[in-house]
Amino acid sequence: VVARILGLPMHKVEIETPRLGGAFGGKEEQANAWAALAALGAMVTGRPVKLYLNRRDDMLATGKRHPYSSDFTIGLMKDGTIKAFEAVYYQNSGAATDLSPAIIPRTLFHACGAYHIPNVKATGIMCRTNLVPFTAFRGFGGPQGYFVIESAIEAAAKVLGMDPMELRLKNLVHTHDRTHYGMVLEDARAEETVTRCMKLAGWHELRASINAFNATNRRFKKGLAGIPVCFGISFTKLMMNQGGALIHVYHDGSVSVSTGAVEMGQGVNRKIALLTARTFGIPEHRIKVETTRTTTVANTQPTAASTGTDINGAAACLAVEQIKDRLLSFAAETLHTIKTELDFVDGRLMYVKPSDKAGQDTGFTFDEIVKKAYESRIDLSAHAFYATPDLYYDMEKEYGKPFAYHVYGCAIVTATLDTLKGTYKFDKAWIVHDLAASIAPDVDRGQIEGAFAQGLGWSALEELVFSPDGRLLANTLSTYKVPDGHFMPEMTVEILDTPNPHAVANSKAVGEPPFMYGIAGYFAVLDALHAAHPSGTLFFDLPMTPEKVLRYLDRIVISPATIISVTGKTIGTQQHQADAGARGTSQQGGAP
Incomplete structure (x- = not known):
């Protein structure tokens, strides 16, 4: 963008991106304008x-998560088996397209959530309005799709007189199921994560205790809800699933790593450092991950779609393997053995199987072999390229394999509602997340808990209010409420660690999927409202603010429950990037 605005070829513009202070999607596209303005001024x-x-200018001038208004129809058998689902998603795109054309397909891909539905029709319509263009935000259209299908599940459960969780459990996807976009699921873990989460929370006992509480309390009502997740990982635009890495080993044994990944607090640099260290067989402190720079790794893709480690980490490992192969070949020649009998372990060169000396130390360290290789004119640098394999999708036939794999999980949330004030408190949350072989467990657990907090804020608090002429009225943190420590429930997180062969180091992405867990908070409050007024009409208007709760309690409408085909409407699925664009600095040759 900067090169195009300045009328220069791309090699004349150097962009360096140091660690960002948060992003969540808001800096993927909308930072470009500010970078171009600064570069033009320079x-x-x-x-x-x-x-x-x-902060105020940022909130006024930059985009937020897309608001959606959606209509749905769901058809079920009397036993609760879902046979058909139809939804129309009206996306408020704002005054310009921005990333809207890319976001709405991901909504459609996730229209069925974690459920197997044999007959599906999902339609997305972008609507131009007089608001600032909306943009990417954690989940990239997926959360809006999830809210609609979960609303349909809640509506259907009420019509059938079933526990919504029973209905969810009955219709989960399984291995070998074919999705509505034609992809056959491998190693589906939806049922395992849901049943483990229900056991972790003590679902049946919890449901009974909540029912008993509600039967004896008039003012306060408790609610309970659980949400399963099945989230596809990859860019849905095929050409974006690529990345490169450049690695230098200096002759003292220290290592420099450059990739196209941008660190923004999500821990991608830590994971790439760990992958590099483990692949080399040396301590992590010997690795330095450089800032992202267009002159070291060119033609980079956004660090987005939860693919930062999958793509860039894999490229780094491929580059390491090149250098390591040269070092082991050199060491084998020096020791008069074969390279398959040697490996680096904790920074030392060791004999390994099939050598009859397996487990013995060769007497050389990694640093010593590197120095000797340097003196023998062995190349200690390597570039590698990784492209996610086996992806394809025919947009005309709406059929293919757009994702490398899926992440599964489940969250259960309880809430206590004050029917007099309309306020509520989230009490406890239980999460079982399909993390596979975690590269950095501390980082990943933080991502799970943080994404859940952000999703809970989206579901319950963060309401964007605009004037009739399109001005944002909720433009400061005094008028736009975000989650804090007092808002969050007590959390219990359990990890499902079955290895995933479709990503680097048998891991799974963790950035976006846990965001959907926050939707359980909305339905926990809705469950409490249903306990307060069992005959009242359900409403699906996210976020579930106390003002909406109080208005609902003030005007309950009696609704018959006699049909199996259920139609409904959801509205209000918008959100602002709480940290995105808070600090935007740009200069010629600097960071956008």
């Missing part, structure tokens, strides 16, 4: 230019 004046948006 070119015209011949001086460095820094452009900074304060």
